[in-house]
Amino acid sequence: MQRRFYRILLSGWLLTTSITAMAQQKKHSDRPNIIFILADDLGYGNLTSFNPRSPIPTPNIDNLGTEGIRFTRFYSGNTVCAPSRCALLTGKNMGHSYIRGNTRLPLRPQDSTLAQVLQQNGYATGMFGKWGLGEMGTTGSPEIKGFDEFYGYLNQGHAHDYYTNYLYQVKAGKISKIKHDTTVYTHDEIMEHAYSFINENKDKPFFLYLSITVPHAELDPPKKDLQQWLNPDGSSKLGPETPYAQNGGTYRSQQNPHAAFAAMVTKLDQNVGQIQALIKQLGLDDNTYIFFTSDNGPHKEGGADPEYFNSNGPLKGLKRDLYEGGIRVPLLVRAPGHIPAGKVSDEEWAFWDILPTFSALTKSKTLHGIDGLNYASALEDKKPDKVHDYLYWQFNEGYIQEAVLQGDWKLIRFKYKGKGERFELYNIVDDIGETKDLAAENPAKVKSLKAIMAKAKTPAENKEFDWSDTEK
Template identity: 70%
Template sequence: MLTGCALLTTILTQGQTHKPNIIFILADDLGYGNISAYNSKSPVKTPNIDRLGQEGIQFKNFYSGNTVCAPSRCALLTGKHMGHAYIRGNTRLPLRAEDSTLAQLLQGNGYRTGMFGKWGLGESGTTGSPEIKGFDTFFGYLNQQHAHNYYTDYLFEVKEGQISRVPRDTNVYSQDEILQHALSFINDNKDKPFFLFLPFTLPHAELAPPATDMQAFLNADGSSKLGPETPYERKNGTYRSQENPHAAFAAMVTKLDRNVGEISALIKQLGLDDNTYIFFTSDNGPHREGGADPIYFDSNGPLKGIKRDLYEGGIRVPLLVRAPGKVSAGQVSTIPWAFWDVLPTLSDITHSPVLSGIDGLSYTKALNGTKPARQHDHFYWQFNEGGLQEALLKDDWKLIRFKKRGTPERFELYHLSEDIGEEHDLATKYPQKVKALSGLMLQSKMPAENPEFDWSATEQ
């Protein structure tokens, strides 16, 4: 019989052992229709990602935090939507010291925390650097501009509380190295509760996968198996040229799917299956940068719009969650929830502290297809590039507001249950509905604390 310190140690160890592991995979600019479970017409199949939903649950009405990278990740990790978040645009502004993250909550609850991929919420030496915001280990890109280059000569690494710039071989595809760090993290922490955040850069431009990944989509003569291609020529030094952009994009989505399969296989191999949640989603809608062609790939499926739109195609994203023994298999859910709900949901799952002053709610019950007792009355988004766009969703009614300096505001209104493609603007037909929802828009936001995202000038 154990007594005293030995008994206490055993109790603490058992408690840690039973804390569930969390793996959160975040694709970059992957559209709702790029996952074959969401779009049977997709020319690229994603069997490993699909399997997460087959063995768990697939959400049809899940929303990103924004329609571009940095603010969407801010909403995910801080639990605040764009009416209250600090980072509301795609800049290199860091999180502040007072902005608590999901990783910090889990780290404080005894979790080993690792992130591998693209951060986007703070550079080295700022208040938003990953080692300050809750990550024990990190390998990848700190900002979104650097992440455009898959063959970079350096990346950043966090070890033992310190961040450093790491030189690397420019012949090695960064995603391959990022994946290996992720797999090593799982192996190294298999006996401890861990939170693994994987904000992969795939399939964001540039469209430049390794030749070995391209082979499956090229004929022997080097031409594309996906039909005639329109080569992409490098412009303004942003993305490298690509002779076969369709084949390249298909290769990148296929690589992403294969990487998800490798992660799932390792979890099973290590016997962690029954105590690990795997989440898979995307940071926003599909892009058309660097030669990408969302029309050819039907990347938004039945939805209208892409990245940088507040139409459904810009913000509705896939979400599949697998956790054997915790999440019943084979479910498809239409319960709506969003990025800012992830923090309180994972806090609930892991019995971690819950932050006050956030917009998110726990949707833990939704993981088994049950409507939570508390749900959102409405959802709000804001986008600050080239003027102001705002969107509000309530009971299948979607209002979008457009406002630029010196121009009158303009509203579009859609009833999504009857018009998922947002083809029929009902704003003039239902002016009272526009008035009511625009009133909710005003209630849902505060002026931006940082002048970079100050939209007040567009309100005049």
């Protein structure tokens, strides 16, 4: 009898909370909540809605597209994490971005961010996971760049350790280094902070940037998560396995890397389902956009096996490539009442368009002098008033890569120090897997795209990205 009383009491409290939240949300219906979920190194083919051959079911993530829209030609800011995040938050592509490679350089005072734009429009702003754009005490620290709350890692190297003894936290505008229990999986703690942020800000417009670390290596999820992918005798359900040995490297050893990767993607999918359930429970469903994407293509580190999982689906290339597999990423968006359900779009846009698009959705002031365009109408499966003439990327780890995409055509440039430049040309509509280089057959197209490539960039503002020596 007493248990029944408490169940009734709890149900009543939840109903009252939901009704109150709905009433408060109606007061700011012109400023919808936005949840932006950024997976780490999740491939285009790691979601079953993009690749039916994937052996890991992702029903909750796929549901965002079922009840919203799925974009098949969306692109990340770059092919590794720091510059990709810089493009996302500052609205600039790699031809103009301050951060153009994996680095610990901080954003500068003049590098305004999406979070600052929304914060200035009255949004509560929270970021949980991996930052990558400035250490504590620098001009790029997250509390300086527009986030009221933060919990997680400040740089990408530290984010490789899921059982670290410290993390960073922003509260009341101040950042601090805090102790972390080394027996607790950091991703679980990060998610708990994200859920709390949603609950605490349910009565006001909020922006949640959930830049989680899974399924990036290291492949060492909690045993309870791994169990689903193991047979009763402890062997992997996804054999044959090739055990990964740390041998003094960054990532912990893993006997069953296939099972571990599957466990991480499954956990990610469950988390996305929990966010959707929480939004519905709080009565925020009709005034909340949920975006889901990845920072770049799949990795091959710490025992990861993208070939086994068909992680890039029909695409060629991985993380650190400017082939489609390194930069084309899944995007699913759900917002009942704002976005029609069950749509699939081949609209071509990229990370640097997120800032002006969110500015339009929230009626916030946008930034000037950026590369991004407003693609809000694309979310409704309509043609935007203005679209890009081309998209551009550059990357350098050992050799220079550049890519320009214009319509169906993509030109990739390769330049090693002391060697001549080399170009590859693909029609990515006819040849999504970039299997047939058409450069020799189409010299005029190569020439025109090469000219675009030359004008798409300005000299890097930091000497770390001055690659003139490699150009020799």
